[in-house]
Amino acid sequence: MPQFGELEAAIMDAVWQAGKPLRVREILDRLGRDPEPAYNTVHTVTEILFRKGWLAKEKDGRAYRYNATKSREEYVAGLMGEAFAAAGDRSATLARFVEAMRPGEAEELHRLLGEAVQRETPQ
Structure with a gap:
Protein backbone atom coordinates (compact mmCIF):
# COMPACT_ATOMS: atom_id res chain seq x y z
CA MET A 1 0.00 0.00 0.00
CA THR A 69 -13.64 3.93 -1.90
CA LYS A 70 -11.94 3.21 1.44
CA SER A 71 -12.09 4.98 4.76
CA ARG A 72 -9.18 6.82 6.32
CA GLU A 73 -9.10 4.07 8.95
CA GLU A 74 -8.76 1.36 6.29
CA TYR A 75 -5.91 3.30 4.68
CA VAL A 76 -4.05 3.77 7.98
CA ALA A 77 -4.62 0.13 8.96
CA GLY A 78 -3.05 -0.90 5.65
CA LEU A 79 -0.02 1.30 6.36
CA MET A 80 0.28 -0.23 9.82
CA GLY A 81 0.10 -3.72 8.34
CA GLU A 82 2.90 -2.86 5.93
CA ALA A 83 4.99 -1.42 8.74
CA PHE A 84 4.61 -4.60 10.76
CA ALA A 85 5.37 -6.71 7.68
CA ALA A 86 8.60 -4.75 7.16
CA ALA A 87 9.68 -5.25 10.78
CA GLY A 88 12.43 -7.76 11.40
CA ASP A 89 10.83 -8.74 14.70
CA ARG A 90 7.06 -8.24 14.53
CA SER A 91 6.58 -8.97 18.24
CA ALA A 92 9.18 -6.40 19.27
CA THR A 93 7.66 -3.85 16.89
CA LEU A 94 4.19 -4.51 18.24
CA ALA A 95 5.50 -4.18 21.81
CA ARG A 96 7.02 -0.76 21.00
CA PHE A 97 3.79 0.30 19.32
CA VAL A 98 1.72 -0.69 22.38
CA GLU A 99 4.17 1.01 24.75
CA ALA A 100 3.65 4.29 22.91
CA MET A 101 -0.15 4.14 23.33
CA ARG A 102 -2.08 6.36 25.69
CA PRO A 103 -3.90 4.48 28.48
CA GLY A 104 -7.33 4.81 26.85
CA GLU A 105 -5.98 3.48 23.56
CA ALA A 106 -4.44 0.47 25.28
CA GLU A 107 -7.77 -0.28 26.97
CA GLU A 108 -9.57 -0.03 23.62
CA LEU A 109 -7.00 -2.35 22.03
CA HIS A 110 -7.54 -4.84 24.86
CA ARG A 111 -11.32 -4.72 24.29
CA LEU A 112 -10.94 -5.18 20.52
CA LEU A 113 -8.56 -8.10 20.99
CA GLY A 114 -11.07 -9.75 23.32
CA GLU A 115 -13.78 -9.39 20.67
CA ALA A 116 -11.48 -10.81 17.99
CA VAL A 117 -10.69 -13.85 20.14
CA GLN A 118 -14.39 -14.44 20.77
CA ARG A 119 -15.13 -14.33 17.03
CA GLU A 120 -12.38 -16.88 16.33
CA THR A 121 -13.38 -19.27 19.11
CA PRO A 122 -15.92 -21.88 17.93
CA GLN A 123 -19.15 -21.78 19.92
Missing part, protein backbone atom coordinates in the same frame (compact mmCIF):
# COMPACT_ATOMS: atom_id res chain seq x y z
CA PRO A 2 1.76 3.14 -1.13
CA GLN A 3 1.84 6.20 1.04
CA PHE A 4 0.10 9.18 -0.56
CA GLY A 5 2.06 12.09 -1.94
CA GLU A 6 1.46 15.51 -0.37
CA LEU A 7 -1.32 16.63 -2.73
CA GLU A 8 -2.85 13.14 -2.87
CA ALA A 9 -3.06 13.13 0.94
CA ALA A 10 -4.63 16.61 0.98
CA ILE A 11 -7.23 15.57 -1.59
CA MET A 12 -8.06 12.38 0.28
CA ASP A 13 -8.33 14.35 3.54
CA ALA A 14 -10.79 16.74 1.88
CA VAL A 15 -12.92 13.88 0.57
CA TRP A 16 -12.81 11.95 3.86
CA GLN A 17 -13.72 15.04 5.88
CA ALA A 18 -16.61 15.91 3.56
CA GLY A 19 -18.14 12.46 3.93
CA LYS A 20 -19.91 12.93 0.61
CA PRO A 21 -18.96 12.99 -3.09
CA LEU A 22 -17.26 16.22 -4.16
CA ARG A 23 -16.58 17.94 -7.47
CA VAL A 24 -12.98 18.93 -8.21
CA ARG A 25 -13.86 22.60 -7.52
CA GLU A 26 -15.22 21.64 -4.10
CA ILE A 27 -12.07 19.64 -3.36
CA LEU A 28 -9.94 22.61 -4.38
CA ASP A 29 -11.97 24.94 -2.15
CA ARG A 30 -11.48 22.60 0.82
CA LEU A 31 -7.70 22.29 0.41
CA GLY A 32 -7.02 25.67 1.99
CA ARG A 33 -3.45 25.69 0.71
CA ASP A 34 -1.31 28.72 0.07
CA PRO A 35 -0.50 29.04 -2.71
CA GLU A 36 -3.61 27.37 -4.06
CA PRO A 37 -2.80 24.64 -6.58
CA ALA A 38 -4.17 25.05 -10.08
CA TYR A 39 -7.56 23.50 -10.81
CA ASN A 40 -5.99 21.33 -13.54
CA THR A 41 -3.39 20.00 -11.09
CA VAL A 42 -6.08 19.01 -8.57
CA HIS A 43 -8.16 17.46 -11.36
CA THR A 44 -5.17 15.45 -12.61
CA VAL A 45 -4.26 14.15 -9.15
CA THR A 46 -7.92 13.36 -8.41
CA GLU A 47 -8.07 11.31 -11.62
CA ILE A 48 -4.84 9.53 -10.63
CA LEU A 49 -6.44 8.62 -7.28
CA PHE A 50 -9.47 7.36 -9.21
CA ARG A 51 -7.26 5.17 -11.45
CA LYS A 52 -5.43 3.85 -8.38
CA GLY A 53 -8.80 2.80 -6.92
CA TRP A 54 -8.87 5.23 -3.99
CA LEU A 55 -11.70 7.33 -5.41
CA ALA A 56 -14.89 6.44 -7.23
CA LYS A 57 -16.57 8.92 -9.55
CA GLU A 58 -20.12 9.51 -10.60
CA LYS A 59 -21.39 11.78 -13.36
CA ASP A 60 -23.01 15.00 -12.17
CA GLY A 61 -24.08 17.09 -15.17
CA ARG A 62 -20.94 17.87 -17.17
CA ALA A 63 -18.64 17.17 -14.23
CA TYR A 64 -17.95 14.28 -11.88
CA ARG A 65 -18.24 13.88 -8.14
CA TYR A 66 -15.52 11.88 -6.39
CA ASN A 67 -15.95 9.78 -3.27
CA ALA A 68 -13.49 7.67 -1.30
